[in-house]
Amino acid sequence: MNTYRALRVIVIGAGAWGLPTAAELARRGHTVTLVDRYGPGNLWSSSAGPTRLWRVADPDRAATRFGRRSVDAMDRVQKHTGQTVYERQGLVWRDAPDPIARLLESIRAEEVQHIEIPAVDVGDYFPGLRSDGRDAVWLPEAGAVLASTSLSAYRTIFERHRGASDIIMGQVVGIKSVEAGVHIVLDDGRTLQADAAVLAAGPGAKNLLPSLGVTTPVQPFAEQVIHVGYPDRPSALDSLPCLFDGPSDQAAGIYAMPTPGVGYKVGLDLPLRPVDETDLDRTPNSARTATMAARARHDLSMPDVCLIDEQVCVWTDSPDGWFIVDRLDNVVIASGDSGKGFKYSALMGEILADLAEGRSADPEVSAMSLERFADRAFPVEWAPTAMGGREVL
Numbered sequence: 001m002n003t004y005r006a007l008r009v010i011v012i013g014a015g016a017w018g019l020p021t022a023a024e025l026a027r028r029g030h031t032v033t034l035v036d037r038y039g040p041g042n043l044w045s046s047s048a049g050p051t052r053l054w055r056v057a058d059p060d061r062a063a064t065r066f067g068r069r070s071v072d073a074m075d076r077v078q079k080h081t082g083q084t085v086y087e088r089q090g091l092v093w094r095d096a097p098d099p100i101a102r103l104l105e106s107i108r109a110e111e112v113q114h115i116e117i118p119a120v121d122v123g124d125y126f127p128g129l130r131s132d133g134r135d136a137v138w139l140p141e142a143g144a145v146l147a148s149t150s151l152s153a154y155r156t157i158f159e160r161h162r163g164a165s166d167i168i169m170g171q172v173v174g175i176k177s178v179e180a181g182v183h184i185v186l187d188d189g190r191t192l193q194a195d196a197a198v199l200a201a202g203p204g205a206k207n208l209l210p211s212l213g214v215t216t217p218v219q220p221f222a223e224q225v226i227h228v229g230y231p232d233r234p235s236a237l238d239s240l241p242c243l244f245d246g247p248s249d250q251a252a253g254i255y256a257m258p259t260p261g262v263g264y265k266v267g268l269d270l271p272l273r274p275v276d277e278t279d280l281d282r283t284p285n286s287a288r289t290a291t292m293a294a295r296a297r298h299d300l301s302m303p304d305v306c307l308i309d310e311q312v313c314v315w316t317d318s319p320d321g322w323f324i325v326d327r328l329d330n331v332v333i334a335s336g337d338s339g340k341g342f343k344y345s346a347l348m349g350e351i352l353a354d355l356a357e358g359r360s361a362d363p364e365v366s367a368m369s370l371e372r373f374a375d376r377a378f379p380v381e382w383a384p385t386a387m388g389g390r391e392v393l
Contacts, residue, residue, distance in 0.1 A: 006030055008194040009356050010184050012172050012208075013201035014040040016147070016342045017334050020077075020349025021198050022165070023157035025356060027080075032165040033192060034158070035184070037204065039169050041151050044280055046202040046314050046337060049225070051259040053242055054343035055091050055142035057112050059102040062364055063322075064110045066344065069364075071141070073346035074150075081153040084146065085346070089239075089258060091142035092117070092126045094134050095246030103137060114139050126241055128301030132248070142242055144257045145343055154349065168192075175199065175211050177329035196356045198332040200348075203314050204277050205335040212328050216373045218335050220316045221271035221384060222279070224288045227308035228296045229263025237264040245299065254295055263308040264300075266292045271384050275314055284310040315339035317384055319376070325368040327355045333370075 007030045011022040014036035022034040038044055054074075056067040074086050093103060094117075107114050115125075115138040122129045125138045158165070174185035175197060184192040199205055199212075203220035230236050238258045247253040253269035272285055289310045296302050318324050318336025325334050325348075332355040334348065341348070351365055361369070 007196055007357065008181075009033070010035060010182065010192055010194040010197040012036075012175075012184070012197060012199050013204065014167070015045040015200070015202050016151075016345045017202075017337070017348045017352065018198065018200035019151055019154040019158070020345055021200060021334075021352040021356070023154040023161075024349045024353040026158050026161040026163070026165050028353065028357070029161075030356075031163065032158075033194065034165070034167045035170055035172055035186070035192070036167070037169070037171040040155060040167070041148070043282060044314075046316065046341070048313055049311055050146070050148045050262060051257060051265060052145040052147045052342035053091075053142070053255055053257050054086055054145045055139060055242075057091075057093070057103060057107045057114065057137075057139045057141065059099065059106050061106045061110055062367060064106055064112060066347070066364055070344045070347040073350055074145075077150070077153050077157075077346045081156050083149055083153045083156070085150040085153050086143060086145045087260065088140070088143040089241050090125075090138065090140045091242040091244065092122065092129065092136050092138060093244045093246075094122060094129075094132075094136035095244070096134060096248070099246055100135055100137065107137075107139075112139070113141060126243060126300075129243070130299055130301060134246075134248075144242065144259065145345070146260075147342055150342075150345060172201070172204070172208060175208055175331060177212070177331050182330045196330045196332065198334065198352050198356050200334040200352065202337065203275065203316050205316065205333070207277060209333065209335065212331055212333065214328070214333070214370065216319065216324065216370055217378050218316050218318055218324070219384075220275045220314050222273050222275045222282075222312050222314050223267065223271050223339065224284055224292075224310065224312050225265055225267035226284075226289055226292050226310045227259060227263035227265050228293060228302060228305040229308050231306060231308065234261050234263065240264060243300075251295070254292070254299070256296070256300070264296065264302070264305070266296050268292060268295075272312065282312040284312055315341070319373060319378060323368045324370060325351065325355070325361075325365055326370045327361075332356050
């Protein structure tokens with residue numbers, strides 16, 4: 001039960017972070033205006049598509065702890081709605097010796113369940129995965145976020161507690177924090193007023209952050225994924241685990257996971273191109289599709305799979321590849337999902353709602369603030385941050 005006074009809050013962006021934030025604020029009894037240029041679940045957002053990858057394990061210990069909190073938050077969403085929003089298939093993480101060593105150091109310290117896999121035994125954990133001489137780690141605390149179902153669950157919570165809350169389609173062109181709250185200006189000239197605002201606009205945040213005095217840059221990128229499988233047997237690959245296969249000298253890394261009832265989802269850990277809010281082209285690149293399909297057929301021993309579909313989506317990078325979450329006066333900002341934002345979606349909804357209410361950030365969230373970029377110079381040319389960690393899939 002909310003013990004804070006009822007607020008009027010504008011949430012900008014109805015995607016993987018904005019929609020759960022609006023739902024959580026409404027559930028707590030606040031009046032929410034949810035603003036999105038194209039509406040919830042649109043094809044141009046960062047949240048389109050049926051599945052994403054989740055995992056607890058990360059080479060960074062703080063991210064590992066955050067991953068555990070995220071699973072708990074997804075469980076709460078399931079309890080609120082009765083909808084299953086994630087599945088637990090497990091994940092094989094194969095990589096070069098140094099990245100594997102960093103991963104193992106983190107998960108041992110955080111006591112994450114795992115099994116070390118010698119290179120010759122990878123096929124025991126991922127049937128068909130060809131050995132390439134690199135060792136791997138089996139991580140049972142991992143699987144697929146049912147992304148479209150998750151958005152539906154957040155929408156259910158929002159509608160259940162909607163009251164005087166509303167959803168507005170429109171493009172935000174200005175944000176101003178004032179003494180009594182915040183003013184939001186839309187492209188059609190309308191001005192919205194509220195006690196607080198949450199900026200969770202995905203790629204749209206790039207042009208809005210400077211109006212708040214934020215000089216830290218963010219950069220959206222387009223990335224492409226495909227599904228492979230068998231049209232006459234759409235669930236044939238559902239029992240496979242998820243996979244992160246780190247980059248080698250010869251090829252980019254890949255992420256892969258089952259999308260239940262559709263096929264096996266595969267993507268390169270390599271962006272297509274930088275984008276901005278005017279770039280609405282989501283046409284798949286045929287060469288990229290061919291490369292990913294070839295990797296599935298060869299690396300995963302799926303010689304006879306068909307291409308089921310292909311999709312271009314977007315993600316927004318921060319200078320260090322980690323989230324930017326902060327409160328500036330009456331505006332909460334959430335940006336730099338760095339391609340791994342959806343697995344934290346339920347948790348981010350709770351965190352951003354807390355900040356909108358004026359609650360203090362815990363240490364893990366405080367570490368995401370803009371303060372870490374103070375006095376830092378940024379290059380003019382932007383190269384995507386590397387990790388084994390982006391899960392735009």
